[in-house]
Amino acid sequence: MKKIIECVPNFSEGNDLLVIKQITDQIESVEGVRLLNVDPGKATNRTVVTFVGEPEAVIEAAFLAIRKAGELIDMSRHTGEHPRMGATDVCPLIPIANISMEETAAYATRLAKRVGEELTLPVYLYEAAQPDKTRNNLSVIRAGEYEGFFKKISQPEWKPDFGPAVFDAKRGATVIGARDFLIAYNVNLNTTSTRRANAIAFDVREAGRVKMENGKKVLDADGKPVSIPGSLKSVKAIGWFIEEYGIAQISINLTNLNVTPVHIAFDEVCRKADARGIRVTGSELVGLVPLQSLLDAGRYFLQKQQRSVGVSEKELIRIAVKSMGLDELTPFKPEERVIEYLLKDQSGSRLVNMSLTEFADETASESPAPGGGSIAAYAGALGISLAGMVANLSSHKKGWDDRWKEFSDWADKAQQHKARLIELVDADTHAFNQIMAAFGLPKSTDAEKATRHTAIQAATRFAIDIPFQVMQTAFDSMSVIKAMAETGNPNSVSDAGVGALCARASVMGAFMNVRINAAGYDDKSFVSEIVERGRKIEKDTIALEAQILKIVNEKIGV
Template sequence: MKLMEAVPNVSEGRRPDVIAEIARRVRAVPGASLLHIDSNADANRTVFTVAGKPQAVRRAAFALLQAAAEYIDMRTQRGAHPRLGATDVCPFVPVAGMTLTEAAEEAERLAQEAAQKLGLPVYLYEANAHTPERKNLAFIRRGEYESLPQKLAELPPDLGPRAFSPDVAKTGATVIGARNFLIAFNVSLNTREVAAAKEIAAVLREKNGGLPAVKAIGWLMPGYDCAQVSFNLTDYQKTGLAAVREAAKQQAEKRGLAVTGSELIGLAPEEALLNAGRFYAPGLTDKTALLKTAERELGLNKIRPFDFRKRILEYLLFIKRL
């Protein structure tokens, strides 16, 4: 059976009623299962994880795009996380029985629907990108929502309107495409100095000669009373959670700082956590013990409650019987 995952990131993390309504719309789509919701008020962002048969996941993603466009007004939206629109980005990920090319075909269909039925400017990225530079989300999102009037003219969307109309001013633009698994992983520092977090991010991101397959930014999280380095691991087999945590710790110590904990945003493949457990306990073989070791050594339970059973994609797919 073909299984696909969608991980839409919505530019709303402060209004529980809006988040609940978006979730309700997604759950109303037959054949798609909402596995996880991860919200952060400081980032003003919510990450939804939806899985199921490809066509059902595409329909659920459209329902989410429609709800976000209705309830989020980008003219007043502010938050720590970079964003371009009400639904900032919607990646499709092949999970089982399908290829990245097939996931890209579903992403193309969603992009067409979003442009034609919702009037959204749509940029295609990753496997759907029409030019090499557009594979990179950061390239498309540079300047964020505030740059959109100029961006629509200088970097036209692949689909949808190219004029900054009142409707587009409200919804912003969205980025859609297929990619492989990505792990979002934030590391907290014992300081509120965001400059230190940005320095560490700059050193460790791949494009500056840092860790392979790693993107990073630094920001302030007032709700946690600290600065964080926010990482995207685009290939956890090249650079895993433990390697990122240890590199961040080393860079923090060079600046007289310490890593106080970490958090996983959304879900992760089981193997990513098992690899972290093996890093910290090389002789351990029991799966549960390895997962608990990863949780403890990464500090995943020091910022907010963490239960690995609720954060492993394969486990949630199994209990949902997709």
């Protein structure tokens, strides 16, 4: 599997789109790199760029971008709200897939060494790439900013890790490192006061504020200032005024989403702001966000309302966006801001992205795919979707407020089954296409025949496994359907009954595909085992469907 890393360089230019485009053109010129997001900020005069790829390609693209930024940006003329020290202010590498933090840090060090030596630019390592833990924190390295670095860089303890120990008036210096995924997040306030915004930032950030008594800093036994910690762990924050929007913001870096996720940071800022007579009016994400962060936020805010969390991914994101006001300043488009959506290969979801009419037309065409296996998976998805609907209606039913969590849990299970069955719609067609591709391999020589046979057998095994997964998932979904028939909103009991019919059709239809594909598989012991397991699932499905329909018909009563 490919090793994938992400690079999120921050360039000290947020207004001149031509300059930004010239920098990102360098990134896109490298084969194997995918530019995901370009997020310029006028008030901060800073652009956050996000791109991904295999390590070698990523560090080549990063080097070219750093070089171009140094050519185009003059730091001696730069002003902006965000702390900065160079044309390329910071350039972190983040492990995304099949690569460790240690490996990523090694690539960051390689990049830093090349930048320092070939571009004669002062470079500091940070986070996981910095072996000296006394200087691995970005804010500590950047303290003093561009204006203070002419003196700072001459101090022995601040000698750069690579490059000359002479500050470059035009390009400044840069910081390169490796870190975990970080979210840059700004919370909007109904004030123009930077001082009050900073007070809220100090309330929440982990570092907190220096303790004061009678206007003087309180010192510990070693003569160092005593700090009062803020309320949120793994959070860095400052307050600033954004002239572009005419408001003050809390600018936050969330450095560990497992410790403090976005929604918790938002709510805590709301509480601290309210205590100081200030309102939070919304917020904005800078750059990209992991899908899970928005899904967790959507669930969190629904739970606070005692509403069912068993809704679609799209609805969870909508709730998250509206609850945190992520679209207050600019439109929030998930397809452009969620990292998984940008990385997703849409070619693998051709069928499920069709309209109902398009899907029916494609099924009815002379093409052999999608066939019965994909239709069986989709029938199962429709069946469990009906059960999810009953659960959500029940969760919100008048007089059943004390049962919202019970039905929310059922709806959440329904969503999980539905999501898997939807995936299997396209997976079954992929399995069929793999068999066709294997049969199309050359067979002129004995070697080619052997290779072709092996490919056909591997594709056949896959084509057995996919519909079997459909069977198992559709059958498992029937426990939710039965629960909704038994305990759900009685006005929707017929919907549970239709769901059971769909689930039964899904299981039996998928089993036909298991059997017809198994007929061409050489390993007969495996065939015997999988068919036996399939027959049991089929038998159990028919029995469970009968139980559900009995409940449904008794409740209908006519």
